Amino acid sequence: MENWVEKDLEYIWHPCSQMKDYEELNPIVINKGEGVYLYDIEGNRYLDVISSWWCNLLGHCNPKINQAVKKQIDELEHVIFANFTHTEAIKLCERLSKLLPEGLCKFNFTDNGSSAIEAAMKVSFQYHQQTGNPQKTKFMALTDAYHGETIGALSAGDCDLYTKLYKPILMDIKKIQAPDCFRCPYGKGRNNCDCKCFEHAEKAFKKYGNETAAMLVEPLLQGSAGMKIYPPLYLKKLREICDKYNVHLLADEIATGFGRTGKMFAFNHANVSPDIMCLSKGLTGGYMPMALFVTTKKIYDAFYADYNTGKAFMHSHTYSGNPLACSAANAVLDILEDGSVLKKAQENALYFNNIINDKFLNHKNVGEVRHIGLINAIELVKDKSTKEPFDGKLRTGYQIYKKALKRGLILRPLGDVIYFNPPLIIDKNAMDYAVETAFECLNEVLPD
Numbered sequence: 001m002e003n004w005v006e007k008d009l010e011y012i013w014h015p016c017s018q019m020k021d022y023e024e025l026n027p028i029v030i031n032k033g034e035g036v037y038l039y040d041i042e043g044n045r046y047l048d049v050i051s052s053w054w055c056n057l058l059g060h061c062n063p064k065i066n067q068a069v070k071k072q073i074d075e076l077e078h079v080i081f082a083n084f085t086h087t088e089a090i091k092l093c094e095r096l097s098k099l100l101p102e103g104l105c106k107f108n109f110t111d112n113g114s115s116a117i118e119a120a121m122k123v124s125f126q127y128h129q130q131t132g133n134p135q136k137t138k139f140m141a142l143t144d145a146y147h148g149e150t151i152g153a154l155s156a157g158d159c160d161l162y163t164k165l166y167k168p169i170l171m172d173i174k175k176i177q178a179p180d181c182f183r184c185p186y187g188k189g190r191n192n193c194d195c196k197c198f199e200h201a202e203k204a205f206k207k208y209g210n211e212t213a214a215m216l217v218e219p220l221l222q223g224s225a226g227m228k229i230y231p232p233l234y235l236k237k238l239r240e241i242c243d244k245y246n247v248h249l250l251a252d253e254i255a256t257g258f259g260r261t262g263k264m265f266a267f268n269h270a271n272v273s274p275d276i277m278c279l280s281k282g283l284t285g286g287y288m289p290m291a292l293f294v295t296t297k298k299i300y301d302a303f304y305a306d307y308n309t310g311k312a313f314m315h316s317h318t319y320s321g322n323p324l325a326c327s328a329a330n331a332v333l334d335i336l337e338d339g340s341v342l343k344k345a346q347e348n349a350l351y352f353n354n355i356i357n358d359k360f361l362n363h364k365n366v367g368e369v370r371h372i373g374l375i376n377a378i379e380l381v382k383d384k385s386t387k388e389p390f391d392g393k394l395r396t397g398y399q400i401y402k403k404a405l406k407r408g409l410i411l412r413p414l415g416d417v418i419y420f421n422p423p424l425i426i427d428k429n430a431m432d433y434a435v436e437t438a439f440e441c442l443n444e445v446l447p448d
């Protein structure tokens with residue numbers, strides 16, 4: 001048999017990895033996916049409880065999505081999307097516009113989440129340039145935010161692990177102190193608060209609102225920060241203050257879209273609409289790299305004029321609106337449209353959260369279990385009463401990750417936050433296995 005691992009390590013530079021770690025923990029060569037499971041070339045099975053970086057929505061090699069992509073590839077694999085179009089993209093946008101929060105109806109395609117964020121920031125900036133507010137050249141975002149890895153998206157982010165080193169080359173984006181419901185400085189709980197922490201946003205808008213084009217936000221769930229969850233009221237307040245200062249509310253639903261939070265989109269929980277929304281990850285069911293931003297007719301109209309006015313949005317990506325990706329996305333909507341998958345996922349979300357609470361809550365190093373939809377996060381702490389975290393250098397989460405892999409469970413904690421973010425189709429057996437196994441691994445690393 002060929003030595004795939006050796007060859008991998010010779011040629012491949014893996015994402016978000018210290019490659020030296022791979023000496024001890026070799027890359028796992030996967031050659032088959034089915035439902036919530038992945039299989040390696042030796043036939044070992046892994047439960048993909050993180051949806052392969054949060055994108056796999058409806059299981060690996062979902063028969064309906066496979067069928068749709070196979071059909072599409074024999075008809076049209078790709079076409080330039082300027083001046084040309086195709087039926088899969090048109091169908092997709094029409095269907096999405098009916099599911100999205102009210103007012104979002106003009107779609108612009110990119111090929112990854114970070115690029116959708118960049119395009120959305122550019123469109124917001126240009127809108128204000130073309131509507132008599134040339135002073136609006138700034139952006140705001142929350143502390144602990146994550147919006148992607150390209151320079152502009154990284155500038156809007158605030159997770160030190162990814163941004164700190166690059167500060168000298170990043171844009172200066174104002175960061176507003178984000179809600180922190182686990183360590184709430186006002187002593188409130190997640191479900192009994194009136195978002196007193198919004199005072200930080202008020203101060204920032206007062207100071208920078210008039211120069212600001214858009215406020216970026218990961219609605220309800222700051223994913224990369226460790227699945228930090230905050231209440232919908234915060235989004236409602238953001239909507240109000242953005243209106244007051246003529247600032248676009250830019251929703252990054254790349255991680256939260258398509259049922260991850262229990263509703264189709266996280267903004268549905270707040271019953272307000274953003275001005276611009278970015279989607280990716282679950283959009284194609286995790287099949288293809290595709291992303292988009294969608295915005296309002298009001299914003300679109302500010303670009304609509306005779307060519308020589310120079311008002312067009314001159315932004316493009318080679319693979320904009322790729323037909324294969326659109327066919328996968330349409331198949332995702334075929335599956336989600338009647339609501340039964342989301343309904344079942346909601347029922348399972350209750351079950352999942354219950355068994356996780358039962359298992360983990362009393363462990364001496366579990367600071368909090370938090371959940372939204374099927375996403376559950378367990379924050380490990382050194383001291384339960386003071387919520388003091390572990391020294392990051394101990395890599396506690398990573399030790400648990402390695403143990404879980406040996407038992408066929410893919411956890412990939414964010415620092416010392418162990419989380420589950422499974423495909424929506426996960427069943428009770430798989431949930432039981434995930435919880436049981438994760439708990440065993442936790443106890444091996446941190447005996448109770």
Ligand SMILES: *Cc1c(COP(=O)(O)O)cnc(C)c1O
Binds near residue numbers: 146147148255
């Ligand atoms: C993954 C993610 C991105 C970036 O998407 P990429 O496709 O990885 O560039 C941006 N925002 C959020 C909230 C994400 O989870």
